[in-house]
Amino acid sequence: MPGQTPVLYHGVPCYSFRQLDEQAGAVKGHAFRAFKRRLGELIEGVDYFYLPAEQERDFIKDLHRRGVIYRSSRNVVLLTESGVKKVF
Template structure:
């Protein structure tokens, strides 16, 4: 994304939905709604990853989520982090007013 730094998860550049909202200057939830609309064509573990914040899948993910939290990349109320790739961001752009990734 242009003005949001990517995080590396399992060797893939990813962004949180909060970062997508912030980069696009849209209200909270816009990226999530776009994500849900594109979900039928997105493939988990290729286009996006879902990590439960309270129970990360491994230690590396726990450290990543901590860095994301420190960077303000996660909404405070989030129970799960949806991490989207550049391809997912491009797909989401087509259904919402999201800026180019």
């Protein structure tokens, strides 16, 4: 995805909803709504990763610190490149 540096999650390049919103020049929530519309077509662990706050606290804290995710984000979804292609 040109213009955005992927987040590496377990070595897999991924993108946050914030990155996708910014890339599209869209308001907050645009990428999330697109993701929800296609969720039935996506495979967790292949097209996206769900990061629960309780299990990924330090990683999510780092994403917050780097400004990669929205300040209000608690549990995080990261889309892989295949997920981005399916959602958009």
